[in-house]
Amino acid sequence: MTTSTTRTKRGKGRDKAAPSRPTQKDIALAAGVSQAAVSLVLNKAETPSVPPATRTRILEVAQGLGYRPNHPARMLRSARTMTFACVIPDITNPFYPGLVRGLQTVAAPAGYDVLIFDTDGRPEREARAIDWLLQGRADGVVATFFHLRAPQLAVLARKGIPVVRLESQHKPDGPLAIDSVYIDNAEAAAEMTRLLIARGHRRIAMIQAEFGPSQRRALGYGTVMREAGLSPDFITDSAYSEESGARAMERLLERKGERPTAVFGASDVLALGAMVTARNAGLSIPDDIAIAGFDDIPVAKLLGLTTVRQPEFDLGALAAETLVRRLLPGGLETPGRSHELKFEIMKRSSV
Amino acid sequence: MTTSTTRTKRGKGRDKAAPSRPTQKDIALAAGVSQAAVSLVLNKAETPSVPPATRTRILEVAQGLGYRPNHPARMLRSARTMTFACVIPDITNPFYPGLVRGLQTVAAPAGYDVLIFDTDGRPEREARAIDWLLQGRADGVVATFFHLRAPQLAVLARKGIPVVRLESQHKPDGPLAIDSVYIDNAEAAAEMTRLLIARGHRRIAMIQAEFGPSQRRALGYGTVMREAGLSPDFITDSAYSEESGARAMERLLERKGERPTAVFGASDVLALGAMVTARNAGLSIPDDIAIAGFDDIPVAKLLGLTTVRQPEFDLGALAAETLVRRLLPGGLETPGRSHELKFEIMKRSSV
DNA sequence: TTGCTTTAGTAATACGTATAACTATGCGCA
DNA sequence: TGCGCATAGTTATACGTATTACTAAAGCAA
Numbered sequence: 001m002t003t004s005t006t007r008t009k010r011g012k013g014r015d016k017a018a019p020s021r022p023t024q025k026d027i028a029l030a031a032g033v034s035q036a037a038v039s040l041v042l043n044k045a046e047t048p049s050v051p052p053a054t055r056t057r058i059l060e061v062a063q064g065l066g067y068r069p070n071h072p073a074r075m076l077r078s079a080r081t082m083t084f085a086c087v088i089p090d091i092t093n094p095f096y097p098g099l100v101r102g103l104q105t106v107a108a109p110a111g112y113d114v115l116i117f118d119t120d121g122r123p124e125r126e127a128r129a130i131d132w133l134l135q136g137r138a139d140g141v142v143a144t145f146f147h148l149r150a151p152q153l154a155v156l157a158r159k160g161i162p163v164v165r166l167e168s169q170h171k172p173d174g175p176l177a178i179d180s181v182y183i184d185n186a187e188a189a190a191e192m193t194r195l196l197i198a199r200g201h202r203r204i205a206m207i208q209a210e211f212g213p214s215q216r217r218a219l220g221y222g223t224v225m226r227e228a229g230l231s232p233d234f235i236t237d238s239a240y241s242e243e244s245g246a247r248a249m250e251r252l253l254e255r256k257g258e259r260p261t262a263v264f265g266a267s268d269v270l271a272l273g274a275m276v277t278a279r280n281a282g283l284s285i286p287d288d289i290a291i292a293g294f295d296d297i298p299v300a301k302l303l304g305l306t307t308v309r310q311p312e313f314d315l316g317a318l319a320a321e322t323l324v325r326r327l328l329p330g331g332l333e334t335p336g337r338s339h340e341l342k343f344e345i346m347k348r349s350s351v
Numbered sequence: 352m353t354t355s356t357t358r359t360k361r362g363k364g365r366d367k368a369a370p371s372r373p374t375q376k377d378i379a380l381a382a383g384v385s386q387a388a389v390s391l392v393l394n395k396a397e398t399p400s401v402p403p404a405t406r407t408r409i410l411e412v413a414q415g416l417g418y419r420p421n422h423p424a425r426m427l428r429s430a431r432t433m434t435f436a437c438v439i440p441d442i443t444n445p446f447y448p449g450l451v452r453g454l455q456t457v458a459a460p461a462g463y464d465v466l467i468f469d470t471d472g473r474p475e476r477e478a479r480a481i482d483w484l485l486q487g488r489a490d491g492v493v494a495t496f497f498h499l500r501a502p503q504l505a506v507l508a509r510k511g512i513p514v515v516r517l518e519s520q521h522k523p524d525g526p527l528a529i530d531s532v533y534i535d536n537a538e539a540a541a542e543m544t545r546l547l548i549a550r551g552h553r554r555i556a557m558i559q560a561e562f563g564p565s566q567r568r569a570l571g572y573g574t575v576m577r578e579a580g581l582s583p584d585f586i587t588d589s590a591y592s593e594e595s596g597a598r599a600m601e602r603l604l605e606r607k608g609e610r611p612t613a614v615f616g617a618s619d620v621l622a623l624g625a626m627v628t629a630r631n632a633g634l635s636i637p638d639d640i641a642i643a644g645f646d647d648i649p650v651a652k653l654l655g656l657t658t659v660r661q662p663e664f665d666l667g668a669l670a671a672e673t674l675v676r677r678l679l680p681g682g683l684e685t686p687g688r689s690h691e692l693k694f695e696i697m698k699r700s701s702v
Numbered sequence: 703t704t705g706c707t708t709t710a711g712t713a714a715t716a717c718g719t720a721t722a723a724c725t726a727t728g729c730g731c732a
Numbered sequence: 733t734g735c736g737c738a739t740a741g742t743t744a745t746a747c748g749t750a751t752t753a754c755t756a757a758a759g760c761a762a
Contacts, residue, residue: 011521016671019509019510019511020510021485021487021510066483066485066506068486068487069486070427070486070487071487071488071647072423072487073427074428075423075426075427076421076424076426079423081423083466090452091442091448091451092449092452094445094448094649095444096448097445097447097448100442100467101443104467104469113468113483113488114467115367115434115464115466115467116451116455116466116467117464118455131419132464133419134419135420135422136372136419136423137422157372159370159371159372205568219637242649275653276653289439298443299650299654300651302593302626302627302654303653303654
């Protein structure tokens with residue numbers, strides 16, 4: 001009877017029944033001080049103007065009411081969201097969870113959360129991601145774009161939102177706060193192609209996707225093939241998915257003429273799709289057909305897929321570190337840099 | 352020389368050089384109207400008090416300045432973040448990306464983004480998640496908790512944040528806005544155990560994890576084993592990871608007495624770890640040892656792992672739908688419900 | 703007593719948006 | 733001429749926090 005009436009004040013955007021969370025004002029009221037005092041005590045480790053007694057009283061009241069700072073209000077006031085966005089094609093591709101984990105591992109201790117935005121590798125969704133970032137939902141972005149180029153990203157950097165791109169090659173330094181992390185995709189693909197050739201393969205096909213990192217990988221493959229006097233053989237499908245890989249392999253198997261003895265998937269999921277299709281067609285791997293991939297997703301090891309290892313976790317961690325540094329005072333002024341990490345050829349049973 | 356001076360107003364939390372995004376006030380100024388008029392025009396489809404001429408002028412100016420609504424400000428004002436949180440043990444476990452995708456697929460059209468929070472299945476991080484949610488960072492949550500129970504979640508529901516739990520069994524309806532989605536884990540495990548017994552196995556071990564859904568699965572397994580006059584054989588390791596599965600299998604292989612002829616992993620990653628270890632030990636699957644899993648993660652199909660299919664995408668989608676409905680006006684009043692989806696036994700080559 | 707310093711705070715304001723409440727102008731009509 | 737009403741907006745306020753600038757009271761020295 002006594003306490004029930006006071007405690008239903010707002011009922012605004014929320015439902016009527018939901019009691020609002022206590023605010024600094026509530027604490028101030030209960031502790032007999034001003035809201036400003038509460039804010040000071042809650043945020044500063046040392047408050048010369050608030051004596052220990054008042055300080056503890058405020059803290060106790062805050063504790064008692066179960067106070068939690070209102071994140072939106074903080075964001076508004078401080079123009080900081082304490083959130084990183086991770087813009088990727090598809091979280092379902094096993095390459096990305098590892099990247100996300102790397103990101104989180106560095107971001108969390110620095111106080112940042114990670115928001116995932118899937119683009120499906122489609123241009124319009126990539127554009128939507130930019131739009132969405134311009135609403136101030138994140139302080140920084142780690143992104144893989146298949147379609148957008150630097151000019152479209154510049155708008156973010158110019159508004160003070162640092163971007164770290166997950167790239168497939170070195171990018172020249174630029175004046176804006178756009179950095180990149182990458183492994184040398186062309187060289188990695190070249191090395192894998194050399195391995196295949198060294199193993200005696202002459203007819204080597206590459207399954208690639210239309211957009212994305214596939215392009216640099218195809219370049220490395222094509223160069224080495226031509227250098228070796230062999231002709232590149234590209235099968236292109238739409239996405240980085242098992243279905244695409246399977247479809248591409250079907251097309252290879254349907255060929256009338258001589259079939260390739262080795263297939264290089266521009267990504268592990270493509271290679272896996274191809275692998276399954278080959279097996280279902282009664283081919284043995286690597287005897288009838290060798291298969292190589294790119295990324296070294298966790299299953300690759302289980303399936304014995306020979307592939308190029310990209311250190312996803314480290315790439316994510318490095319990207320996060322870069323963002324954290326960018327968001328330090330003055331961090332936006334330094335020119336955009338491109339960080340290279342090393343790939344590794346993982347030789348397994350599929351080649 | 353002329354335009355450069357005006358355009359550096361705030362330089363607050365941001366770096367000095369970063370030009371701030373245009374606000375409604377800027378539009379109002381440029382269009383010669385009040386900020387309120389701008390807000391009206393931008394938000395309402397029909398504005399009786401603003402004539403078409405002014406309306407288009409405002410819209411044009413907004414367009415021209417590249418205006419994007421400030422998300423934090425909106426959040427503060429409307430007490431809505433338009434974000435769902437997805438609290439899970441580990442995005443790296445292949446079960447979860449599919450769930451996230453299901454979530455996103457329903458959330459995005461309804462205007463909600465998805466934020467990922469990994470707990471690593473640790474109690475203190477689960478508690479941190481609650482804390483974090485109480486800051487008003489999300490309007491609703493889809494969560495898998497290994498440790499927290501209903502009472503700890505009640506605080507969220509009471510503050511108007513609906514929760515959908517990813518459960519392993521039916522939960523009784525409660526008064527709060529805490530729903531759950533689940534497949535009957537005990538029954539699914541029971542059915543898988545029956546299958547193993549039907550295939551002639553008598554010595555069947557289960558690899559389980561200490562916390563999480565493993566418990567219900569163990570229950571189903573144990574019940575069927577005892578019903579069949581067989582004794583359950585549990586190997587417990589810490590996490591749902593391949594390493595844990597591999598370790599457990601090693602322990603099984605080290606046994607002096609008779610080894611089990613079948614191993615049931617409480618999750619696919621556990622089963623996969625076990626599978627690899629068994630293969631490395633020279634055992635052939637399923638002849639020397641049969642292996643079954645739980646979840647039906649994408650690789651399970653590739654590796655021929657017999658497992659229990661959980662419809663992760665549908666679970667995610669259903670969870671999101673539930674949240675969206677909860678966030679409709681009055682949606683928080685209805686009692687918490689438990690939604691069951693159907694599992695499926697995927698018979699493959701590993702059993 | 704005056705003036706200065708320290709103590710212990712408070713008041714005011716701004717962040718950008720949404721919205722309820724209000725108002726000034728002009729027109730038609732009695 | 734005066735009244736009511738539609739038109740075309742405006743003003744004011746609130747959301748919760750952080751921060752700057754201010755102040756009242758006490759204590760102390762000169």
